[in-house]
Amino acid sequence: MPFERLGDKGVYMGTSHEREILKYIDQELQNGGIKPYKMRKLLTIKLYVEGGKPAEIAEGLGVTLRTVQRNISGFNATGLSFLRDSKEPGNRNKLDGDQIQQLKNDLKRNPEEFGFLMPEWTAPLLVKHIKNTFKVKLSDESCRNMLASVMANERKGTPSSKRKAFSETVSAMLLEKKDIWAVTSIYLGIRQGGKNKRGLYPYKEEDLIKTPVEIEMAKIDLTDKARKEIVHCAQHLKTKAFVYHYQSAFEEDTFAMETILKKIVKNSAQDEIILLMAKSSFNKRLLSKITNKKGKRSIRVLFAPFGAKELQSLAFIKANLLARFKLMDKRNKRIKVINQTRKESIIRYLERLSQNE
Helix, strand or coil: CCCCCECCCCCECCCHHHHHHHHHHHHHHHCCCCCHHHHHHHHHHHHHHCCCCHHHHHHHHCCCHHHHHHHHHHHHHHCHHHHHCCCCCCCCCCCCHHHHHHHHHHHCCCHHHHCECCCCCCHHHHHHHHHHHHCCCCCHHHHHHHHHHHCCCCCCCCHHHHHHHHHHHHHHHHHCCCEEEEEEEEEEEEECCCCCCCCCEEECHHHHHCCHHHHHHHCEEEEEECCEEEEEEEEECCCCCEEEEECCCCCCHHHHHHHHHHHHHHCCCCCEEEEEEECCHHHHHHHCCCECEECCEEEEEEEECCCCHHHHHHHHHHHHHHHHCCCCCCCCCCCCEECHHHHHHHHHHHHHHHHHC
Protein backbone atom coordinates (compact mmCIF):
# COMPACT_ATOMS: atom_id res chain seq x y z
CA MET A 1 0.00 0.00 0.00
CA PRO A 2 1.28 3.51 -0.74
CA PHE A 3 2.02 5.89 2.10
CA GLU A 4 1.61 9.65 1.91
CA ARG A 5 3.08 12.37 4.07
CA LEU A 6 1.11 14.54 6.44
CA GLY A 7 -0.72 17.46 4.89
CA ASP A 8 0.46 21.05 5.35
CA LYS A 9 -1.79 21.49 8.38
CA GLY A 10 -0.68 18.28 10.03
CA VAL A 11 -3.79 16.37 8.99
CA TYR A 12 -3.04 12.86 7.77
CA MET A 13 -4.04 12.46 4.13
CA GLY A 14 -3.50 8.71 3.64
CA THR A 15 -5.82 5.98 2.37
CA SER A 16 -8.43 4.20 4.49
CA HIS A 17 -5.99 1.31 4.93
CA GLU A 18 -3.33 3.65 6.27
CA ARG A 19 -5.81 5.31 8.61
CA GLU A 20 -6.76 1.86 9.86
CA ILE A 21 -3.11 1.17 10.68
CA LEU A 22 -2.74 4.45 12.57
CA LYS A 23 -5.99 3.83 14.43
CA TYR A 24 -4.76 0.41 15.54
CA ILE A 25 -1.44 1.88 16.69
CA ASP A 26 -3.14 4.67 18.65
CA GLN A 27 -5.41 2.16 20.38
CA GLU A 28 -2.46 -0.03 21.33
CA LEU A 29 -0.49 2.93 22.66
CA GLN A 30 -3.40 3.87 24.92
CA ASN A 31 -3.41 0.43 26.55
CA GLY A 32 -1.81 0.34 29.97
CA GLY A 33 1.18 -1.86 30.71
CA ILE A 34 2.53 -1.91 27.16
CA LYS A 35 6.10 -3.16 27.11
CA PRO A 36 8.90 -0.81 25.97
CA TYR A 37 9.93 -2.95 22.99
CA LYS A 38 6.32 -3.02 21.72
CA MET A 39 5.93 0.72 22.22
CA ARG A 40 9.09 1.43 20.20
CA LYS A 41 7.84 -0.80 17.40
CA LEU A 42 4.45 0.92 17.28
CA LEU A 43 5.92 4.42 17.40
CA THR A 44 8.41 3.53 14.67
CA ILE A 45 5.70 2.40 12.27
CA LYS A 46 3.41 5.30 13.19
CA LEU A 47 6.12 7.83 12.35
CA TYR A 48 7.07 5.90 9.22
CA VAL A 49 3.50 5.76 7.89
CA GLU A 50 3.18 9.48 8.54
CA GLY A 51 6.20 10.11 6.31
CA GLY A 52 9.12 10.14 8.72
CA LYS A 53 12.60 9.25 7.51
CA PRO A 54 14.30 6.27 9.21
CA ALA A 55 17.24 8.37 10.43
CA GLU A 56 14.90 10.97 11.94
CA ILE A 57 12.78 8.26 13.58
CA ALA A 58 15.86 6.61 15.10
CA GLU A 59 17.09 9.91 16.52
CA GLY A 60 13.67 10.84 17.87
CA LEU A 61 13.08 7.50 19.59
CA GLY A 62 16.65 7.09 20.79
CA VAL A 63 17.19 3.76 19.02
CA THR A 64 19.64 2.61 16.37
CA LEU A 65 18.96 3.17 12.69
CA ARG A 66 19.24 -0.59 12.15
CA THR A 67 16.41 -1.20 14.64
CA VAL A 68 14.19 1.23 12.75
CA GLN A 69 15.09 -0.33 9.40
CA ARG A 70 14.36 -3.82 10.73
CA ASN A 71 10.93 -2.76 12.01
CA ILE A 72 10.08 -1.01 8.74
CA SER A 73 11.17 -4.04 6.72
CA GLY A 74 9.04 -6.36 8.87
CA PHE A 75 6.04 -4.06 8.57
CA ASN A 76 6.37 -3.74 4.79
CA ALA A 77 6.55 -7.51 4.50
CA THR A 78 3.59 -8.51 6.70
CA GLY A 79 1.60 -5.35 7.50
CA LEU A 80 -0.63 -5.36 10.57
CA SER A 81 0.36 -8.90 11.53
CA PHE A 82 3.83 -7.53 12.26
CA LEU A 83 2.35 -5.04 14.72
CA ARG A 84 0.14 -7.68 16.33
CA ASP A 85 3.08 -10.02 16.89
CA SER A 86 3.58 -10.07 20.65
CA LYS A 87 6.73 -12.17 20.63
CA GLU A 88 9.31 -10.41 22.74
CA PRO A 89 12.86 -10.20 21.36
CA GLY A 90 15.54 -11.96 23.30
CA ASN A 91 16.66 -15.44 24.23
CA ARG A 92 15.10 -17.70 26.81
CA ASN A 93 17.21 -20.80 26.26
CA LYS A 94 19.76 -21.31 29.04
CA LEU A 95 22.72 -23.52 29.84
CA ASP A 96 23.03 -25.16 33.24
CA GLY A 97 26.12 -24.97 35.43
CA ASP A 98 27.73 -28.17 34.12
CA GLN A 99 27.16 -27.15 30.53
CA ILE A 100 28.70 -23.72 31.12
CA GLN A 101 31.79 -25.32 32.66
CA GLN A 102 32.11 -27.72 29.73
CA LEU A 103 31.73 -24.80 27.34
CA LYS A 104 34.51 -22.87 29.09
CA ASN A 105 36.76 -25.90 28.65
CA ASP A 106 35.80 -26.12 24.97
CA LEU A 107 36.70 -22.46 24.46
CA LYS A 108 40.25 -23.20 25.60
CA ARG A 109 40.60 -25.55 22.64
CA ASN A 110 40.95 -24.65 18.98
CA PRO A 111 37.68 -24.71 16.97
CA GLU A 112 39.48 -26.90 14.43
CA GLU A 113 39.37 -29.72 17.00
CA PHE A 114 35.59 -29.68 16.63
CA GLY A 115 35.72 -29.83 12.83
CA PHE A 116 35.39 -26.10 12.11
CA LEU A 117 37.50 -24.19 9.61
CA MET A 118 37.76 -21.08 11.77
CA PRO A 119 41.07 -20.75 13.67
CA GLU A 120 39.44 -18.94 16.59
CA TRP A 121 36.08 -18.68 18.29
CA THR A 122 33.47 -16.17 17.13
CA ALA A 123 29.89 -15.57 18.24
CA PRO A 124 28.23 -17.30 15.21
CA LEU A 125 30.62 -20.24 15.56
CA LEU A 126 29.86 -20.54 19.27
CA VAL A 127 26.11 -20.45 18.52
CA LYS A 128 26.60 -23.41 16.18
CA HIS A 129 28.83 -25.29 18.62
CA ILE A 130 26.34 -24.88 21.49
CA LYS A 131 23.48 -26.04 19.29
CA ASN A 132 25.46 -29.09 18.13
CA THR A 133 26.70 -29.98 21.61
CA PHE A 134 23.84 -29.07 23.95
CA LYS A 135 20.85 -28.78 21.59
CA VAL A 136 20.31 -25.25 22.91
CA LYS A 137 19.96 -22.18 20.72
CA LEU A 138 21.48 -18.96 22.02
CA SER A 139 21.63 -15.58 20.31
CA ASP A 140 24.76 -14.13 18.75
CA GLU A 141 24.71 -11.39 21.38
CA SER A 142 24.66 -13.89 24.26
CA CYS A 143 27.58 -15.78 22.76
CA ARG A 144 29.46 -12.55 22.05
CA ASN A 145 29.17 -11.56 25.72
CA MET A 146 30.25 -15.04 26.77
CA LEU A 147 33.35 -14.86 24.57
CA ALA A 148 34.22 -11.41 25.87
CA SER A 149 34.04 -12.71 29.43
CA VAL A 150 36.13 -15.83 28.80
CA MET A 151 38.72 -14.11 26.60
CA ALA A 152 39.04 -10.95 28.72
CA ASN A 153 42.60 -11.70 29.78
CA GLU A 154 43.90 -12.69 26.35
CA ARG A 155 47.07 -10.81 25.42
CA LYS A 156 46.82 -8.80 22.24
CA GLY A 157 50.33 -7.50 21.54
CA THR A 158 51.33 -4.61 19.29
CA PRO A 159 50.60 -4.55 15.52
CA SER A 160 54.30 -4.79 14.64
CA SER A 161 54.88 -7.73 16.98
CA LYS A 162 51.85 -9.50 15.52
CA ARG A 163 53.12 -9.03 11.97
CA LYS A 164 56.57 -10.28 12.93
CA ALA A 165 55.21 -13.36 14.68
CA PHE A 166 52.88 -14.06 11.76
CA SER A 167 55.70 -13.79 9.20
CA GLU A 168 57.87 -16.13 11.26
CA THR A 169 55.05 -18.68 11.38
CA VAL A 170 54.47 -18.49 7.62
CA SER A 171 58.21 -18.69 6.86
CA ALA A 172 58.49 -21.85 8.93
CA MET A 173 55.59 -23.37 7.01
CA LEU A 174 57.19 -22.49 3.68
CA LEU A 175 60.36 -24.31 4.76
CA GLU A 176 58.17 -27.34 5.37
CA LYS A 177 56.95 -26.97 1.76
CA LYS A 178 53.31 -26.55 2.75
CA ASP A 179 50.73 -25.28 0.27
CA ILE A 180 49.98 -21.74 1.45
CA TRP A 181 47.42 -19.53 -0.26
CA ALA A 182 46.52 -15.90 0.35
CA VAL A 183 42.76 -15.44 -0.03
CA THR A 184 40.62 -12.32 -0.36
CA SER A 185 37.12 -11.27 -1.41
CA ILE A 186 36.85 -8.08 -3.47
CA TYR A 187 33.72 -5.95 -3.34
CA LEU A 188 33.11 -4.45 -6.78
CA GLY A 189 29.75 -2.68 -6.54
CA ILE A 190 26.04 -3.36 -6.98
CA ARG A 191 24.65 -5.68 -9.61
CA GLN A 192 22.57 -3.99 -12.28
CA GLY A 193 19.13 -5.54 -12.30
CA GLY A 194 15.58 -4.96 -13.40
CA LYS A 195 12.34 -5.40 -11.53
CA ASN A 196 11.72 -8.44 -9.37
CA LYS A 197 8.68 -10.75 -9.45
CA ARG A 198 6.66 -8.13 -7.58
CA GLY A 199 7.34 -5.56 -10.29
CA LEU A 200 9.59 -3.52 -7.97
CA TYR A 201 13.30 -2.71 -7.81
CA PRO A 202 15.50 -4.29 -5.10
CA TYR A 203 16.66 -1.69 -2.59
CA LYS A 204 20.19 -0.37 -2.12
CA GLU A 205 21.64 0.91 1.16
CA GLU A 206 20.96 4.54 0.28
CA ASP A 207 17.26 3.75 -0.29
CA LEU A 208 16.79 3.09 3.43
CA ILE A 209 16.94 6.80 4.25
CA LYS A 210 14.21 7.72 1.77
CA THR A 211 10.68 8.63 2.78
CA PRO A 212 7.73 6.31 2.07
CA VAL A 213 6.62 8.65 -0.73
CA GLU A 214 10.04 8.52 -2.39
CA ILE A 215 10.11 4.73 -2.06
CA GLU A 216 6.64 4.50 -3.57
CA MET A 217 7.52 6.73 -6.52
CA ALA A 218 10.77 4.88 -7.23
CA LYS A 219 8.99 1.49 -7.00
CA ILE A 220 11.49 0.15 -4.48
CA ASP A 221 10.97 -3.16 -2.68
CA LEU A 222 12.32 -2.86 0.88
CA THR A 223 12.04 -6.62 1.37
CA ASP A 224 14.42 -7.40 -1.50
CA LYS A 225 18.02 -6.21 -1.25
CA ALA A 226 20.12 -5.50 -4.35
CA ARG A 227 22.87 -8.04 -4.91
CA LYS A 228 26.50 -7.11 -4.35
CA GLU A 229 29.12 -7.93 -6.96
CA ILE A 230 31.92 -9.90 -5.31
CA VAL A 231 34.90 -11.77 -6.72
CA HIS A 232 36.86 -14.22 -4.56
CA CYS A 233 40.59 -14.52 -5.32
CA ALA A 234 43.44 -16.71 -4.10
CA GLN A 235 47.16 -16.75 -4.87
CA HIS A 236 49.72 -19.39 -3.95
CA LEU A 237 52.39 -17.79 -1.80
CA LYS A 238 55.31 -19.59 -3.47
CA THR A 239 54.29 -20.46 -7.05
CA LYS A 240 52.09 -17.33 -7.48
CA ALA A 241 49.37 -19.49 -9.06
CA PHE A 242 46.14 -17.46 -9.17
CA VAL A 243 42.54 -18.70 -9.03
CA TYR A 244 39.29 -16.77 -8.75
CA HIS A 245 35.53 -17.20 -8.54
CA TYR A 246 33.10 -14.50 -9.66
CA GLN A 247 30.05 -14.91 -7.44
CA SER A 248 26.89 -15.33 -9.52
CA ALA A 249 23.58 -13.59 -8.88
CA PHE A 250 21.94 -16.52 -7.15
CA GLU A 251 24.88 -17.88 -5.15
CA GLU A 252 24.96 -17.59 -1.40
CA ASP A 253 28.19 -16.25 0.10
CA THR A 254 28.96 -19.59 1.74
CA PHE A 255 28.57 -21.50 -1.54
CA ALA A 256 30.85 -19.01 -3.29
CA MET A 257 33.53 -19.46 -0.62
CA GLU A 258 33.19 -23.24 -0.91
CA THR A 259 33.75 -22.89 -4.67
CA ILE A 260 37.00 -20.93 -4.34
CA LEU A 261 38.17 -23.48 -1.75
CA LYS A 262 37.55 -26.30 -4.24
CA LYS A 263 39.69 -24.47 -6.81
CA ILE A 264 42.44 -24.04 -4.24
CA VAL A 265 42.32 -27.75 -3.37
CA LYS A 266 42.45 -28.67 -7.06
CA ASN A 267 45.61 -26.59 -7.52
CA SER A 268 47.36 -27.85 -4.37
CA ALA A 269 49.69 -30.82 -4.06
CA GLN A 270 49.85 -31.28 -0.29
CA ASP A 271 47.26 -32.92 1.97
CA GLU A 272 47.30 -29.92 4.30
CA ILE A 273 46.45 -26.52 2.86
CA ILE A 274 47.04 -23.25 4.70
CA LEU A 275 44.86 -20.21 3.95
CA LEU A 276 45.98 -16.70 4.88
CA MET A 277 43.04 -14.32 5.21
CA ALA A 278 42.25 -10.91 6.63
CA LYS A 279 40.47 -10.99 9.97
CA SER A 280 37.22 -9.41 8.75
CA SER A 281 33.65 -9.94 9.92
CA PHE A 282 32.80 -11.15 6.39
CA ASN A 283 35.44 -13.89 6.52
CA LYS A 284 34.52 -14.85 10.07
CA ARG A 285 30.87 -15.22 9.14
CA LEU A 286 31.60 -17.42 6.13
CA LEU A 287 34.24 -19.60 7.75
CA SER A 288 31.94 -20.26 10.70
CA LYS A 289 29.73 -22.25 8.31
CA ILE A 290 32.45 -24.31 6.60
CA THR A 291 34.20 -27.47 7.81
CA ASN A 292 37.97 -27.94 7.68
CA LYS A 293 37.90 -31.15 5.63
CA LYS A 294 37.68 -31.31 1.83
CA GLY A 295 37.81 -34.97 0.90
CA LYS A 296 41.20 -36.26 2.03
CA ARG A 297 42.58 -32.74 2.33
CA SER A 298 42.58 -30.69 5.51
CA ILE A 299 42.38 -26.91 5.46
CA ARG A 300 43.73 -24.58 8.10
CA VAL A 301 43.14 -20.83 8.27
CA LEU A 302 45.53 -18.24 9.65
CA PHE A 303 44.20 -14.74 10.15
CA ALA A 304 46.78 -12.25 8.96
CA PRO A 305 47.33 -9.10 11.05
CA PHE A 306 46.65 -5.76 9.41
CA GLY A 307 49.43 -4.82 6.99
CA ALA A 308 50.89 -8.32 6.74
CA LYS A 309 53.31 -8.50 3.79
CA GLU A 310 51.99 -11.95 2.87
CA LEU A 311 48.73 -10.37 1.64
CA GLN A 312 50.32 -7.46 -0.23
CA SER A 313 50.34 -9.21 -3.60
CA LEU A 314 46.57 -9.73 -3.48
CA ALA A 315 46.13 -6.17 -2.21
CA PHE A 316 47.95 -4.96 -5.32
CA ILE A 317 45.68 -7.06 -7.56
CA LYS A 318 42.64 -5.60 -5.82
CA ALA A 319 43.86 -2.01 -6.14
CA ASN A 320 44.71 -2.53 -9.81
CA LEU A 321 41.31 -4.10 -10.50
CA LEU A 322 39.39 -1.24 -8.87
CA ALA A 323 41.47 1.38 -10.66
CA ARG A 324 41.42 -0.35 -14.05
CA PHE A 325 37.63 -0.55 -14.15
CA LYS A 326 37.04 2.72 -12.28
CA LEU A 327 35.32 1.02 -9.38
CA MET A 328 34.96 2.48 -5.91
CA ASP A 329 35.87 0.57 -2.81
CA LYS A 330 33.26 -0.10 -0.14
CA ARG A 331 34.17 2.92 1.98
CA ASN A 332 33.39 5.35 -0.84
CA LYS A 333 29.91 6.86 -0.80
CA ARG A 334 29.49 6.35 -4.53
CA ILE A 335 28.54 2.79 -5.39
CA LYS A 336 29.23 1.57 -8.90
CA VAL A 337 26.58 -0.41 -10.75
CA ILE A 338 28.06 -3.41 -12.55
CA ASN A 339 26.34 -4.10 -15.86
CA GLN A 340 26.87 -7.21 -17.98
CA THR A 341 29.48 -5.58 -20.23
CA ARG A 342 31.62 -4.45 -17.32
CA LYS A 343 31.24 -7.83 -15.64
CA GLU A 344 32.49 -9.64 -18.74
CA SER A 345 35.48 -7.28 -18.97
CA ILE A 346 36.38 -7.95 -15.33
CA ILE A 347 36.15 -11.72 -15.86
CA ARG A 348 38.42 -11.51 -18.94
CA TYR A 349 40.96 -9.57 -16.89
CA LEU A 350 40.86 -12.12 -14.06
CA GLU A 351 41.13 -14.96 -16.56
CA ARG A 352 44.32 -13.44 -17.98
CA LEU A 353 45.73 -13.20 -14.46
CA SER A 354 44.98 -16.87 -13.82
CA GLN A 355 46.71 -17.88 -17.06
CA ASN A 356 49.75 -15.66 -16.66
CA GLU A 357 50.63 -16.54 -13.09
